Amino acid sequence: MIEDKNPQRTPLSELGEFALIEHLTKNFDVKHESTVKSIGDDAAVINPENKNIVVTTDLLVEGVHFDLSYAPLKHLGYKAVVVNLSDVYAMNAKATQITVSIAVSNRFPLEALEELYAGIETASKIYNIDVVGGDTTSSNSGLMISVTAIGEVEKGQEVYRSGAKPNDLLVLSGDLGGAYMGLQVLEREKEVFKVDPNNQPDLDAYTYIMERQLKPEARKDIIDLLKDLDVKPTSMIDVSDGLSSEILHLCKASKVGCDLYEDKIPLDPQVISTCEEFDIDSTTIALNGGEDYELLMTISQEDYPKIKANPNLTVIGYITEESAGAHLVTRGETKIQLQAQGWKTFKE
Amino acid sequence: MIEDKNPQRTPLSELGEFALIEHLTKNFDVKHESTVKSIGDDAAVINPENKNIVVTTDLLVEGVHFDLSYAPLKHLGYKAVVVNLSDVYAMNAKATQITVSIAVSNRFPLEALEELYAGIETASKIYNIDVVGGDTTSSNSGLMISVTAIGEVEKGQEVYRSGAKPNDLLVLSGDLGGAYMGLQVLEREKEVFKVDPNNQPDLDAYTYIMERQLKPEARKDIIDLLKDLDVKPTSMIDVSDGLSSEILHLCKASKVGCDLYEDKIPLDPQVISTCEEFDIDSTTIALNGGEDYELLMTISQEDYPKIKANPNLTVIGYITEESAGAHLVTRGETKIQLQAQGWKTFKE
Structure with a gap:
C-alpha cells in the first residue's frame, strides 16, 4: 500500500555501526538542562536536580506489534516513542529523555532507517524530549525497536496504580476503540490490496481511527491540565491494553472494586460507525481493543468540580470496596463482571 | 554441546504476559533506597538524591551476539546485564538499577526463560542492582534481550571519553583477548560436535578464556579501587570492541593522539597459548578482539604513584598531541598507525 518512490538504497554495510548512529542522530539537539551528556559516550548523564526520576521501557517487534506493509516507518518511529512517553505521563511525570535501540536486518537500506529516525525526531520535538542514547545492531529477521523513556516528577507527586479509594471517581481522557478499529480497516485494505493492487481505497471515513492506530499521541496535555x-489523581494508568484490563490493574493494585457505566464510555462517531460496518459491538472494542494510549485515573470526589466542565475528561464510573468486585453496568442496567481480554502476546 | 536434561516444557502461551512477568521477576528484591517504586507500575520511580544519573542501553540479538548452541541461557542473562553495567562503570558511576526487555519466540518454553532470568538475578545480586522494569513480548524468530542500566554518580565525578590530555598515562584494567579466543574455541568445538556429537571435549586448557566469553564480568571493583x-581518571571507556577501536574513540573525543606499547599489553597465558595453537598473532587479538569489558582510562602523571603498585592496572602507553596521531609502538620499535577493526555489526 505504501509505495516507496525513492530509488536510493544505500546498504547499511557501507557504514560502520558508529558512523550509522552518528548519521541517524545528527539532527538531535539537546533541549533539557538536565541532559548533562547526551549521545556519544558510554552512557548519558542526567542531572535530576531535586526531582525523582521515572523509567519505563517498551519493545516493538515487527510482525507482532506492527506490519510494515501498512505502517510507514516514519509513523512507526513516532509511535515507538509515544507508547513509552504514555507510561511516563501515567506516573504524573514529565517526559525528558529517551534512549532508542534498534535491531534491523540488512534488507533495510539506510534510507529506511532515516525515515524511522525522522519519526523519532518528530516525536522528540513535539513532546520536548532529548534522545540521549541507544544501540543499533543487525538482526537476522525483522525490525525491532526498544525505547526506554525517562521522566522527572516532583518528589511525592508520583501517581501509582495503587492509590484508588472507594467512592473515588473513575475518569478517562479522550475516547476509546479508535486504534483497534483503525487496525481493522488497515487489515481489510491490506487484503483488498493483495487481490487488486491497483485499487485506490477511499479512506476518508476512517481518517481519525487510522491515525489513532498509525500515529497515536500520548496525553502530555492531560498531565499539564491536571497540574493547571x-x-x-489518586491512581493512574495508561490505556494500552483495553479498558477492562487497565481497570482490573488499578483495582488489583489499589485493592478496590469498581462500577464502570457502559453508557459513559466515550466513543468517537467514527468508531461507532465503523463498528456498525464491521458488525462489532463498540463496547467490546472499548473494553478490549487496546492501543488507545489514553489515561485512566481515579480522583477524589472533592476534586469533581475542578474537572466536570472539561471536555478532555469523562467520568465513567466509581470505585467500590474490593469485596464488591469490578463490574460493567450495562445500558440495560445489568451488572457484568469485568474480564481482561486485553492483548495476548504469546499465542498458541 | 549443552544438553537440556530437564523434561519439563511449559508453553509460554499458558501464561499471559502479566503472569509471565510476575512469575519471572518474583525473586527480585529491592536493594537500593533510591528505588522508590520497582516492577509493577507504568514506570519505575528512582530518587537520585543529590547525585547525577547515568543511563545506557544495549541490545543482544540471537545469531548476531550469541549462539544458543553453546551459550547457556543462564550465562546469557548474566552477560546481558554485565555488558550494560560495564558502560555505567566506564562513566565512573555506581550501577543501581536495570530494566530488562525480552522478545522471544514460542519455541522457548517457560523453563528456558526461567534460566535466562536466573542469570539476570545472579548478576543483579553480585553487582548489587535492582531490576526495576521491563517488557516481555513474543518474536517471530529468535531471542532478543534489551537491557537499560542506570547508575548514580556524585555531581562532577563523571568521567567522559573526552578528558584525556597530552602526557596523561594510558591505563588498562585486567587483560585482553580472552573473550575472543574463548569464542574461537567454542566455535571449533561446535564444528566438532556437528561431526561427532559423542565427542567429549577436554576444555581444561581453556577455562579462563571460555569464561571470559560466556560469563564476562564488569569492572565494578576498579571503580571502587579508583575511589580508594x-x-x-581524566577519561575512560570500556573495552567492548577491541583496544584499537576504544583508544581511537578516546583520542577522537579528547582531541589527542597516543602511543600504545605492544610489549605492555597485558595478555593471560591462556590467550598466548591459544593464539599459538590457532596460529593467530596475540597483539592483533588484543587490538581487535572485543568483548573483554575491561576499562581503558587515562590518568594524570601525578597520579602514577597511586596506581603503580596495583596488579589490576597496567600502564600501556601515553597520550600525545592530536597532530602526532594514534600509534602502536611494536616490540621492534616501529610505529604503526592504529586502525579500528572492531566489530562490524552490518556485514554485506
Missing part, C-alpha cells in the same frame, strides 16, 4: 486544575 | 586510591 490542581488535581492530583 | 583517590584517582579520578
Whole structure:
C-alpha cells in the first residue's frame, strides 16, 4: 500500500555501526538542562536536580506489534516513542529523555532507517524530549525497536496504580476503540490490496481511527491540565491494553472494586460507525481493543468540580470496596463482571 | 554441546504476559533506597538524591551476539546485564538499577526463560542492582534481550571519553583477548560436535578464556579501587570492541593522539597459548578482539604513584598531541598507525 518512490538504497554495510548512529542522530539537539551528556559516550548523564526520576521501557517487534506493509516507518518511529512517553505521563511525570535501540536486518537500506529516525525526531520535538542514547545492531529477521523513556516528577507527586479509594471517581481522557478499529480497516485494505493492487481505497471515513492506530499521541496535555486544575489523581494508568484490563490493574493494585457505566464510555462517531460496518459491538472494542494510549485515573470526589466542565475528561464510573468486585453496568442496567481480554502476546 | 536434561516444557502461551512477568521477576528484591517504586507500575520511580544519573542501553540479538548452541541461557542473562553495567562503570558511576526487555519466540518454553532470568538475578545480586522494569513480548524468530542500566554518580565525578590530555598515562584494567579466543574455541568445538556429537571435549586448557566469553564480568571493583586510591581518571571507556577501536574513540573525543606499547599489553597465558595453537598473532587479538569489558582510562602523571603498585592496572602507553596521531609502538620499535577493526555489526 505504501509505495516507496525513492530509488536510493544505500546498504547499511557501507557504514560502520558508529558512523550509522552518528548519521541517524545528527539532527538531535539537546533541549533539557538536565541532559548533562547526551549521545556519544558510554552512557548519558542526567542531572535530576531535586526531582525523582521515572523509567519505563517498551519493545516493538515487527510482525507482532506492527506490519510494515501498512505502517510507514516514519509513523512507526513516532509511535515507538509515544507508547513509552504514555507510561511516563501515567506516573504524573514529565517526559525528558529517551534512549532508542534498534535491531534491523540488512534488507533495510539506510534510507529506511532515516525515515524511522525522522519519526523519532518528530516525536522528540513535539513532546520536548532529548534522545540521549541507544544501540543499533543487525538482526537476522525483522525490525525491532526498544525505547526506554525517562521522566522527572516532583518528589511525592508520583501517581501509582495503587492509590484508588472507594467512592473515588473513575475518569478517562479522550475516547476509546479508535486504534483497534483503525487496525481493522488497515487489515481489510491490506487484503483488498493483495487481490487488486491497483485499487485506490477511499479512506476518508476512517481518517481519525487510522491515525489513532498509525500515529497515536500520548496525553502530555492531560498531565499539564491536571497540574493547571490542581488535581492530583489518586491512581493512574495508561490505556494500552483495553479498558477492562487497565481497570482490573488499578483495582488489583489499589485493592478496590469498581462500577464502570457502559453508557459513559466515550466513543468517537467514527468508531461507532465503523463498528456498525464491521458488525462489532463498540463496547467490546472499548473494553478490549487496546492501543488507545489514553489515561485512566481515579480522583477524589472533592476534586469533581475542578474537572466536570472539561471536555478532555469523562467520568465513567466509581470505585467500590474490593469485596464488591469490578463490574460493567450495562445500558440495560445489568451488572457484568469485568474480564481482561486485553492483548495476548504469546499465542498458541 | 549443552544438553537440556530437564523434561519439563511449559508453553509460554499458558501464561499471559502479566503472569509471565510476575512469575519471572518474583525473586527480585529491592536493594537500593533510591528505588522508590520497582516492577509493577507504568514506570519505575528512582530518587537520585543529590547525585547525577547515568543511563545506557544495549541490545543482544540471537545469531548476531550469541549462539544458543553453546551459550547457556543462564550465562546469557548474566552477560546481558554485565555488558550494560560495564558502560555505567566506564562513566565512573555506581550501577543501581536495570530494566530488562525480552522478545522471544514460542519455541522457548517457560523453563528456558526461567534460566535466562536466573542469570539476570545472579548478576543483579553480585553487582548489587535492582531490576526495576521491563517488557516481555513474543518474536517471530529468535531471542532478543534489551537491557537499560542506570547508575548514580556524585555531581562532577563523571568521567567522559573526552578528558584525556597530552602526557596523561594510558591505563588498562585486567587483560585482553580472552573473550575472543574463548569464542574461537567454542566455535571449533561446535564444528566438532556437528561431526561427532559423542565427542567429549577436554576444555581444561581453556577455562579462563571460555569464561571470559560466556560469563564476562564488569569492572565494578576498579571503580571502587579508583575511589580508594583517590584517582579520578581524566577519561575512560570500556573495552567492548577491541583496544584499537576504544583508544581511537578516546583520542577522537579528547582531541589527542597516543602511543600504545605492544610489549605492555597485558595478555593471560591462556590467550598466548591459544593464539599459538590457532596460529593467530596475540597483539592483533588484543587490538581487535572485543568483548573483554575491561576499562581503558587515562590518568594524570601525578597520579602514577597511586596506581603503580596495583596488579589490576597496567600502564600501556601515553597520550600525545592530536597532530602526532594514534600509534602502536611494536616490540621492534616501529610505529604503526592504529586502525579500528572492531566489530562490524552490518556485514554485506
